[in-house]
Amino acid sequence: MHTREQKRVLITGAAGQIGTELTIALRERLGNENVIGMGHRTKAPKELEEGPFIYGDINDLESYEKIVDEYEIDTVYHLAAILSVTGEKNPQLCYDVNLNGLYNILEVARKRDQRLFCPSSIAVFGNDEETGEVVLKPTTMYGVTKVAGELLCDYYYRKYAVDVRGIRYPGLISWKTEPGGGTTDYAVAIYYEAIRNKKYECFVRADTKLPMMYMSDAIKGTLDLMDAPLENLNQHSDYNLSSMSFTAGELAESIAKRIDGFECTYVSDNRQEIADSWPDEIDDASSRNDWNWDPAYNLERMTEDMLANLEIKLKEE
Numbered sequence: 072m073h074t075r076e077q078k079r080v081l082i083t084g085a086a087g088q089i090g091t092e093l094t095i096a097l098r099e100r101l102g103n104e105n106v107i108g109m110g111h112r113t114k115a116p117k118e119l120e121e122g123p124f125i126y127g128d129i130n131d132l133e134s135y136e137k138i139v140d141e142y143e144i145d146t147v148y149h150l151a152a153i154l155s156v157t158g159e160k161n162p163q164l165c166y167d168v169n170l171n172g173l174y175n176i177l178e179v180a181r182k183r184d185q186r187l188f189c190p191s192s193i194a195v196f197g198n199d200e201e202t203g204e205v206v207l208k209p210t211t212m213y214g215v216t217k218v219a220g221e222l223l224c225d226y227y228y229r230k231y232a233v234d235v236r237g238i239r240y241p242g243l244i245s246w247k248t249e250p251g252g253g254t255t256d257y258a259v260a261i262y263y264e265a266i267r268n269k270k271y272e273c274f275v276r277a278d279t280k281l282p283m284m285y286m287s288d289a290i291k292g293t294l295d296l297m298d299a300p301l302e303n304l305n306q307h308s309d310y311n312l313s314s315m316s317f318t319a320g321e322l323a324e325s326i327a328k329r330i331d332g333f334e335c336t337y338v339s340d341n342r343q344e345i346a347d348s349w350p351d352e353i354d355d356a357s358s359r360n361d362w363n364w365d366p367a368y369n370l371e372r373m374t375e376d377m378l379a380n381l382e383i384k385l386k387e388e
């Protein structure tokens with residue numbers, strides 16, 4: 072079975088950190104009118120005004136089905152979710168959106184033979200209490216929903232042949248749309264504060280090391296996985312993806328090299344515990360082997376690009 076062409080695409084969570092940039096990238100490929108952004112409560116970003124942008128709730132099955140049928144959607148990039156920090160504040164909402172919402176997306180895809188992209192996260196991992204090894208035993212509700220979501224997606228592939236694919240993204244760093252509700256958000260906020268105030272108070276310790284990735288690599292990975300021939304894939308919803316790992320202290324140093332007088336201080340809060348439960352590196356050999364994953368950015372290249380783009384963006388605000 073080969074990979075089917077995408078003609079009419081829906082992106083849930085289109086106003087979010089990844090959704091904004093993925094919508095732009097897909098519109099460049101398929102044409103503005105063929106890529107429908109779906110927001111929930113967040114206002115549509117200016118960059119998405121060129122094409123259709125509608126509002127919907129993935130937990131409202133009937134209205135979601137209407138949207139999919141009205142626009143004759145054949146592929147869904149399902150980015151709507153509740154992230155780790157918000158998930159710990161409201162575990163019930165996190166479960167509802169990340170699992171009941173995903174179930175709706177999968178059921179609609181099964182009945183209409185749609186292709187799906189459903190991302191996961193490094194949050195699926197946790198440390199085994201006895202051995203200290205990194206295992207699929209997350210301690211956050213977000214992580215629990217992400218592991219269960221991967222299993223649910225793989226079930227739909229095996230049982231119903233729904234072509235659903237997914238990546239375990241690391242913490243994503245970008246300048247177009249600010250992240251919110253995540254543990255890795257400090258790695259974006261630090262750039263904004265470095266430019267605005269030359270100082271940042273980081274909510275994890277300086278030695279906290281996590282896998283991270285620049286948004287343009289994440290978008291490239293997403294498109295490459297969706298383009299890959301189905302027969303090349305040995306996994307479906309749980310591809311590890313990595314490009315760089317650094318400590319909060321190393322991130323601050325890479326900024327201080329470029330912004331004279333920048334100072335970062337560190338005051339851990341409850342987000343430290345979440346960060347400590349995640350691995351500091353992940354092995355992405357299967358993505359490299361199965362669909363030629365090859366990231367372009369390291370920490371220094373990313374910092375150059377982030378600062379250059381944010382300087383312009385913040386001047387215009």
Ligand code: NAD
Nearest residue numbers: 084087088089090111128129150151152191192240242243
């Ligand atoms: P985001 O929080 O920026 O955007 C998610 C969007 O989902 C929000 O705009 C929100 O309005 C929408 N949403 C929430 N509830 C909804 C509902 N009931 N119906 C419809 N929409 C709803 O998230 P993001 O960072 O762009 O993440 C997108 C996906 O990538 C998620 O699955 C997330 O778990 C995954 N991911 C993100 C990162 C990262 O660093 N950004 C890392 C790993 C995995």
Ligand code: AKB
Nearest residue numbers: 154155192253254255
């Ligand atoms: C979060 O911190 O919750 C996300 C993620 C790594 O999944 N950025």
